[in-house]
Ligand SMILES: CCCCCCCCCC/C=C\CCCC(=O)SCCNC(=O)CCNC(=O)[C@H](O)C(C)(C)COP(=O)(O)OP(=O)(O)OC[C@H]1O[C@@H](n2cnc3c(N)ncnc32)[C@H](O)[C@@H]1OP(=O)(O)O
C-alpha cells in the first residue's frame with residue numbers, strides 16, 4: 024500500500040474504521056507507517072456531534088450551574104491539562120513509594136500554582152479536583168479546616184485557620200479507630216483533663232483504640248483533629264475533637280509519645296494508594312487545654328464542663344459538610360464513566376454488516392441503551408440534587424452561625440441519605456460502564472479500573488451507606504410518629520398529605536400519560552409515604568422500639584431509599600421549572616428527567632406494585648414510555664456527555680477520547696508498557712528457557 028492509499032483512508036469515517044486494524048498490523052510488522060500522522064486531527068465522532076438537537080454550549084452552562092462556574096471550572100481544567108507536571112498515565116505502574124512521592128510532588132506543584140497565580144479558594148478546589156489524584160490536601164482542606172471552622176470558638180479559628188490556610192501546618196481528620204468507625208460514641212481514645220497543668224492527656228489505652236484510616240495521617244500531616252472521649256474529674260463527657268500536633272515542624276519526625284505510620288496498600292493499582300491513610304497511637308501525649316474544639320462544650324481552667332446552646336450533634340457537623348460534597352463528587356465520577364462508555368459505544372461496532380457495509384455501532388443496540396442511558400440520566404440527576412444539597416447546606420450553615428439549629432436534623436438526614444444513594448449507585452454505575460466497554464474496558468488505559476478503585480470506598484467512608492440509611496429511617500419514623508400534631512416540612516412535607524397519598528391510586532392510562540411531572544412525583548411520593556407508614560405500623564407492634572427497629576431494619580432501609588429517590592426525582596423536576604436558556608436544552612433535560620424517574624420506577628416496580636399504588640398494566644406502560652425515551656436520548660448522547668466539558672486529561676481514558684481515535688491510541692499505549700521495553704522478557708533465561716530445553720524422562724509426559 025503506497026502513500027496515496029494511506030491518504031485515501033482518511034476520506035471517510037467508516038472506511039477508516041475498517042482499515043485501522045490493517046494499518047496496525049502493517050506497523051507491527053515493521054512497514055514503518057506513521058499512525059500518528061495518519062489519524063490525528065480527525066474527529067471520529069463528528070457525525071455523532073452533528074446529530075445534537077440542543078445547544079451544547081448552553082448545556083455546558085446548565086451542567087456547571089452558571090456561566091461563571093463554567094468559566095472557572097474550564098479555566099482550571101485547562102490549566103491542569105496543559106501542565107506536564109500533572110501527567111497521570113503512568114500512575115498505575117508505580118510502586119507505592121514512587122506513587123506517594125509523585126503525589127507529594129503534584130500537591131506541591133499545585134500549591135505553587137495556587138500561590139503564584141493567586142487563585143481563590145474556589146479556584147484552588149477545582150484545581151485539586153482536576154489534578155485528579157487523592158492526596159493529603161483533600162483532607163487538609165476538606166475536613167481538617169472545616170472541622171475547626173465548624174467546631175472551634177472564634178479564638179481558636181483566629182489562631183489555627185490562618186496557619187492551616189497558608190499550609191504552615193498540615194492537618195487531617197482522625198476519628199475512626201481500628202475497633203470502631205461507624206459507632207462514634209464507641210471510640211476509645213481518651214483525652215483526660217489534668218487540672219494541675221491545664222492540659223489534656225491524649226492516650227490510646229488499647230490496640231483497638233489506635234486511630235486507623237485517616238487520610239493524610241500516614242506520612243504528610245503535622246496536625247490532626249483527633250476525636251476522643253473527654254474525661255474530666257474521672258467522668259466521661261462524650262466524644263469531642265482536639266487539635267493535636269503529631270510531627271515536628273522542623274524535621275517532620277513524630278513528637279514524643281506519638282506513634283504514626285501508613286496502614287498499607289489498598290484496593291487497586293495507583294487508585295487510592297496515592298493517599299497515606301494512617302495509623303496513630305498516643306502514649307500520654309499532653310496538649311494545652313485550649314486545643315479542645317470548644318464551640319459545643321467548654322472545659323474551664325478549673326475543670327468545669329460548660330455547655331453552650333449549640334446542640335451536641337454539631338460535633339458531627341464536619342461529616343454533614345463532607346457528605347454534601349460527596350454527593351457533588353458522585354455526579355462527577357458517574358458522568359466521567361458515562362462519558363467514556365458513551366463515546367466508546369459510538370465508536371465500537373459489532374455485527375450487523377450488510378453487503379460489506381459498516382457494522383452496527385454498539386450504542387444502537389437497545390440493550391446497550393437501556394443500560395447506558397439511565398446512567399447518563401442519573402449523572403444529570405445527581406448533578407442537580409447535588410446543587411440543591413449545596414444550597415441546603417449553605418442555608419443550614421448560615422442558620423447555625425445565627426444559632427438557629429432547627430434545620431440540622433433534616434440536613435443530617437438529607438446529606439446522609441443522598442450520600443448513601445448516590446455513592447452506591449455511582450459505584451455500581453462505574454462497573455456497569457466497564458462492562459459496557461467490553462474487553463477494552465478492563466484495560467487500565469480505559470481509565471475505568473482506576474476510577475472504580477478510587478471511587479468504591481465512597482460507599483464506606485464518611486459513613487457506611489447502610490448505617491447512613493438507618494439514620495434516614497430514624498428521621499422518617501420520627502416524622503411519621505409526629506404526624507398527628509406536627510406539620511412535616513422540607514423534604515418530608517409530602518407526608519402532610521399522607522391520607523390522600525395512601526388512598527389515591529395512579530391515574531395514568533397510556534404510555535404518554537407518564538410524561539407528566541405531577542403523575543411522576545405523585546407516584547414516588549405515594550410509594551415513599553406508604554413504605555414509611557407501613558414501617559411505622561410494624562414498629563408499633565413492638566413493645567421495645569429499639570428491638571423493633573433492629574428487627575425491621577432491612578425494610579426501613581428500603582423505605583429510606585424510596586424517600587431519597589423521591590428527593591432526587593423532585594429536585595430534577597424543580598430544576599426544570601426554572602428558566603434554562605439555550606435551544607433545546609430544557610427539552611433534552613426533560614427527556615433525561617423522565618428517563619431517570621421511569622427507570623427507577625421500572626427497577627423498583629415491586630415497591631410500587633406491592634404498595635398498591637400501581638397496577639401491573641401501569642407499570643408496563645411506564646416501561647413502554649422508557650423505550651421511547653431511549654430513542655429520544657440516542658441522537659443527543661454524545662453531545663450530552665460533551666456537555667460535561669471534561670478534558671482528555673481529566674477523563675484519563677483512551678476509550679473516552681474526545682476525538683474518538685481509539686484503536687491507534689490503544690495500540691500505541693500497549694507498546695508503552697514497560698513489559699514491552701524488550702522483546703525477550705526478564706526472567707526468560709532463568710525460568711522459561713530451562714523448561715523449553717528440558718529433556719523429560721518420565722514416560723507419562
Ligand atoms: C478534590 C476535591 C475534594 C473535596 C473534598 C472533600 C473531601 C473528601 C473526601 C475524602 C475522602 C475520604 C474522607 C473520609 C473521611 C471519613 O471517613 S471521616 C469518618 C467518618 N465517620 C463516619 O461517618 C461515622 C459514621 N457514624 C456516624 O456518623 C454516627 O455515629 C451515627 C450517625 C451512626 C450516629 O450514631 P449513634 O450512636 O446512633 O448516634 P448518637 O451519636 O447517639 O447521636 C444520635 C443523634 O444525633 C443525630 N446525628 C447523628 N449524626 C448527625 C450529624 N452528622 N449531624 C446532625 N445530627 C446527627 C441523630 O439524628 C440523633 O438525633 P436524635 O437524638 O434522634 O435527635
Ligand SMILES: Cc1cc2nc3c(=O)[nH]c(=O)nc-3n(C[C@H](O)[C@H](O)[C@H](O)COP(=O)(O)OP(=O)(O)OC[C@H]3O[C@@H](n4cnc5c(N)ncnc54)[C@H](O)[C@@H]3O)c2cc1C
Pocket residue numbers: 162196197198199202203204205206235236237238295300480483484485486487488489490493
Ligand atoms: C478510603 C477510606 C478513607 C477513610 N478516611 C478516613 C478519614 O480520613 N478519617 C477517619 O476518621 N476515617 C476515615 N475512614 C474510615 C471510615 O469513615 C469508616 O471506615 C466508615 O465510617 C465505616 O466504619 P467501619 O469501618 O467501622 O465499618 P463497620 O461499621 O465496621 O461496618 C462493617 C459492616 O457492618 C455493618 N454495620 C455496622 N453498624 C451497623 C448497624 N448499626 N446496623 C446495621 N449494620 C451495621 C455495615 O453496614 C457494614 O456492612 C476512611 C475509610 C476508607 C475506606
